[in-house]
Amino acid sequence: MLVWLAGRSGRKAHRSFRVRQVVQGGFALTCVLLGVQFARWVGSARAGDLPLPSRPTGAEGFLPISGLMGALDWIYQGSLNVIHPAATVLVLLAIALALLLRKAFCSWVCPIGYLSELLARLGRTAVGRNFRPWKWLDIPLRGVKWLLMIFFVGSVLAMGREELSAFLSSPYNRVADVKMGLFFTDLGTVGLVVMGVLVVGSVFIQGLWCRYLCPYGALLGAFSWASPARICRNPEACVSCGLCDKACMARLPVASKDTILSAECTSCMDCVAVCPRSDALGLHIGRRRVAPLACGAAVMGLFLAGYVGARVAGLWENTISDAEYVERIQNIRSNEYGHPGMEGPSASTPSTR
Template sequence: MCKATSPIPISGRGVDAAPPSVNVARSLVEWLGGRYGKRGARTFRARIAVQSLFALTCVALGLQFAHWVGAAREGTLPLPARPAGVEAFLPISGLMGLLDWIYRGSLNVVHPAATVLVLIAIALALLMRKSLCSWICPIGFLSELLARLGRAAFGRNFKPTKWLDVPLRGLKYLLMGFFLLSIAAMGRDALTAFLTSPYNKVADVKMGLFFTQMSPVGLGIVGVLVVGSVFIQGLWCRYLCPYGALLGLFSWASPSRIRRDATRCVDCGLCDKACPSRLPVASKLRISSPDCSGCMDCVAVCPVKGALAMKVGRHAVSPVAYAAAVVVLFLASYVGARASGAWQSRISDREYVERIQHIQSNEYGHPGMQNP
């Protein structure tokens, strides 16, 4: 190519002339923007990377938490650092804390991280749809891996017929309504009493014991969900998760929407096949469903530039930029909460030791299930 027609910018610095670190960063972004999986069932690679990182973080938090509980059982003082991130697994306590915060104007000091994490999830849903479900939640990630295992073993996942699928999808809203109404009906004083109850103070430890010392009933339920997720894609998320249902309702107000440009679309149908929420992307101009998790798999799989995009208002956001925004918003909120002191529980090490050593006593039963 002669110099006059060369695409080298006026500055004289072409792509290859960039410093090696810039080229490495470009290659990484290109790789992350690629797809993983077979044609028609691909997943956006950046999403798998982000999900893996958060899942590994959860494993690390779990190990640190087990170490902390072990030290409390032995009465070792001072206790090692307690990873407050485990409160992500107390969404109901988090929701109660949110309502209590609204009632009293101050954040509860028992499980503040649970409340902050619910707030972050809602803020993410308002801005970027149910991105917590598709990018951060380890249960969603595990569910996708199990479905992938099913496809590898049987060539496909099974879908309940429409007459069964529609009422099943309503189950998660019923569960959500049940929890919200139960919390709302408690009233201000009962809510505060629950949050400061012995049961709630060790609810995280009880949750850990539920999974590590599972009863036959618990084992049966988890077993059904795990095996069922191999056969039915998104068994938990699509039909049963009340938290996802709540975030889906908030996501309706989000300015982020998948939009299809019918003049560019070639009707290949790949976006339909890639969508983990089984939404009819190829036949809609925009996706407003509360089941859209903002996963970007449909955009990443679309072979025609500009045919499909996640738009915030009128502006298209690239899949990699969307991935970066989800991670940055989540981490920035976490750092902000930590820095402001709204993260760590104020329960003292001594109180934790005392309570955890007697956790099997009646005092630590669920307040709603105790005899008067």
């Protein structure tokens, strides 16, 4: 088992520290279970079956912008909003993880990142490789996620204290999680085509969404610059085999750098897993080398402690009653639940998804 977890079995080209895959798989399974429970809960609300089954609060993890707004509002008001408190807790946990272990959220936690890796692996199995856009195209495309992140974060920061507070308690935000679910279940032709392009494209281009388009990943990348964790190469032990370059899904030039400082590094440690020299490459915090098991334990420990701590402190569940949810969800397609930014009073307000 330990041999398998350490990636010491299997073809060299496919080796990775499987402890990461186990952690990723665990988070992905949790998200699937949350999704199933969420669909059940929405179905009961639509049918008016009171009392509703338990609402899976963790689904608020898919509302990162609402979470970010909640964090700013927390600073303004001194108390956490009662509409989507878990969204704020989860965003803050992701930022804390970025400050500790760079973009480890992307490679150890995020279900989209996991799906993206699986699709890329499917592509390698099917056609033997993933394709890389030309450098002249790759560089500007990578800028798209940064522009999206600046737009969303800038829009949130531009909101005044009153506007932010009004948005968080607006009818739209109160059911933002349900609207987000409906967005995926009621995809129109355009939405289906976009999804299809992203899924099929991710088979051939590794990390199509994460590398070029994900503003959340860009935000975590910005915080990762403040992290003390970094991949360090010992040039004296390195035998210049180049395996680390080939393994890096962020396509970083690991073999020619002594330290990886890029905001694209996700602390996946795939480069470390393939390195034939045990003393040539490692993830370091200061002088300490971080073992993959310790990395996985830190990721899971942080989220578990954050979840338990938030529950104990009363910062997890919202205060919306079952009766209110039933009434709102049954009328969710009415104009009342349009995005406030579309109605005029806060035209700069971003979507909370």
